[in-house]
Amino acid sequence: MASTKLVPFESTAVESIPSIVHQCQTTFRSQKTKPLSYRLVQLRKLYWGIVNNEDALVEACKQDLGKPTFETFLTEIDWCKNDVVFVTKNLAKWMKDEPAPDIPLTNSMLRPRIKKDPLGTVLVIGAYNFPVQLSFGPLIGAIAAGCTAVLKPSEVSPATAMVLKKIVEESLDPSAYAVVNGGVPETTALLEEKWDKIFYTGGVVVGKIIAKKAAETLTPVCLELGGLNPAIISKNADPHLAARRLLWGKLVNAGQVCISQNYIMVDKEILPAFVEQLKITLKEFYPNGTKASPDYGRIVNQRHFQRIKKMLDDSKGKILIGGEVDEAENFIDLTVVQVDDINDSMIVNESFGPLIPILPVNDVEEAIRIANTVHSTPLGLYAFGTKAETNKMLNEITSGGASVNDAYFHGSIPTLAFGGVGESGQGAYRGRASFDTFTHRRSVTTTPGWVEKLIAIRYPPYAGKLARYRLTSELKPNFDREGREIRGIKYWLRFLLGMGSDSLKEALVRWAIAAFVVVGLKKSADAGKLPSYLK
Structure with a gap:
């Protein structure tokens, strides 16, 4: 492998940029x-x-x-x-x-x-x-x-x-x-x-x-x-699993992850158990604390350190876990804060750091309302609860992606398309x-010479051509004027009878097509394979 001696940072000369771009073009x-x-x-x-x-x-x-x-x-x-x-x-x-x-x-x-x-x-x-x-x-x-x-x-x-x-x-x-x-x-x-x-x-x-x-x-x-990504924990969720998975989601890269949860809404009924599991899990992950561990990162620079620290200082919430900071090392401990206001600095700002604000809620419905108030289009959504509860969250909260009963697992699959929506971005990448x-x-088409007679209907003069054109191109609706779907034999009778005053030739074509369809349906019925919409 190459030497690990790193080269000092050097900016590219601004005046050289146009020529660099021109060369690539x-x-x-x-x-x-x-x-x-x-x-x-x-x-x-x-x-x-x-x-x-x-x-x-x-x-x-x-x-x-x-x-x-x-x-x-x-x-x-x-x-x-x-x-x-x-x-x-x-x-x-x-x-x-x-x-x-x-x-x-x-x-x-x-x-x-x-x-x-x-x-x-x-x-x-x-x-x-x-x-x-x-x-x-x-x-x-x-x-x-x-x-x-x-x-x-x-x-x-x-x-x-x-x-x-x-x-x-x-x-x-x-x-x-x-x-x-x-x-x-x-x-x-x-x-x-x-x-x-x-x-x-x-x-x-x-x-x-x-x-x-x-x-x-x-x-x-x-x-x-990025985005103010919510995690929601219902009273029916497993507090042990929720704590382990969401804690991991904030520990990777010292919380400097655009899709990690920005705040966690927890049903009041399960809040004490969840906080206790956070403490147990943190001790398991870092027996000697985060600062002494080689497995815990640092904030990228002092500017971002001060930004995150200010969020913590401005919060009206109560620190439940952590809170230690060290400017000399750009170190911020994993810090759990219980807040009671959606306008708290820990909620309205994206921490992009190791902060976990917890907002108690009465139920899933309240959590959904808050999520849609704080940020209508977050990059990620993390739903914990029963299948019915998590489906409700997925259905009523828009997000770029979502992980059910986990922290951003959808964002850790390299071949799964990844992207935001609305204020969390546009477009997607990864894998295909x-x-x-x-x-x-x-879109490309190739028109061969031999089809000229077939497409000649498009050329002027148009007199007498409209009926023939519509016969081959007009799609008949499978719904009536009230917007109700026409199913089964009614649809085919409607097709057969036509939608207007067709010529005899056109009617014969419709009859021929209808006969072909009926024969096919009869064969399917005889074979016991009649389409469900005709049963």
Whole structure:
């Protein structure tokens, strides 16, 4: 493996950014990135680039976030390596043209199909909390789709950003893929360029800025944002399991996870048991406390440390567990606070840290009302209770994703599409969805010469052609004027009799079709396979 000596952070010269982007655009227009063979080679080289720099990535994540080695492999390195392997095994299948679905018989002779075209040159803006996964994950999708790309890692995780730059420059085609490092000036310069898509992971405030800037040039965006994600524990839930699973959801990466629960609503009847299980579980996970454990991370920098600490200081709630902070280490202990007001600082702000506010509720209905008041479209929803209760929560609360009886398990499956809705984002990626998000599904038809007589009805003059056109194209409804569905034999009689004053020729066609259908139905009935809607 490569040396773990890390290179100091260095921003890309702003004046060089237009030429970097132009080079990627030129390469895309050359058609170089479109063949399957090219895409596979680039993905495979990226895989080995990650392998060769595993030690450096572990050290960088530790330096940036205090991230435990186990979590770096689990959520960063192995995640991306497995993603590459999964994509390379399935890419040939994904790239194939698809027959267009639900095409009427009269149009099938034109061979309607969906062609998968790469969008072009794309910008990927990563996030600091999972600096490898949230940068390389979208990049893998862009490469798979046949796009060229510029990656902008988060400057808030500077050590990791420099390792990512090294991996890309040493592993990938430099004419097609580049890394731009820096902060606001460099990001601003990148947004001044014309892109074919912008993929951003981060907060809502910056997401709105990017969406607004992209709108000026009608550039599509994929926004992976955060959200005030609720967890709801009904009185019928298992407090032991709920405590273990939700505690784990806040311990990973010291709570710096966009889909972890931001607050937990607990039925008052089960609240004491749940809090007790939290204490038991925390002692089990960290026998000597979180601060002394190598398995507990740190807040990424002092600015975010102060932001989280202020939320805790401003809260009117009661601290039940934890509360220790150490500015010198950017350490904030896992802290459980009971609050009684939905306007408490612990509820209305996204902590993006190891804080667990608990809001007691009377029942599931009250919890649902509060969830829809605090944030109507969170990134995640975590429902604990009976099947009927959790189904009610899923049905009445909109969210980007959801895990029933667990903490963000849906977000930990690398091949399951992941994305937000409303204020928590738009678009999705991971697995097949990563390929799709950078791909244009182009509808294509091919009209052979021999069908000219069949399609001549479309040409002027139109006199006498309308009835013939409607005979072959008009769909008869299976509902009446009151909006009621017409089922079974009534539908076929309606079709048979027609909807208006058909010509004799048209009536004969209807009779012929009806006879064909009736014969088919009789055979099905004789075989005991009569369709359910006719029984």
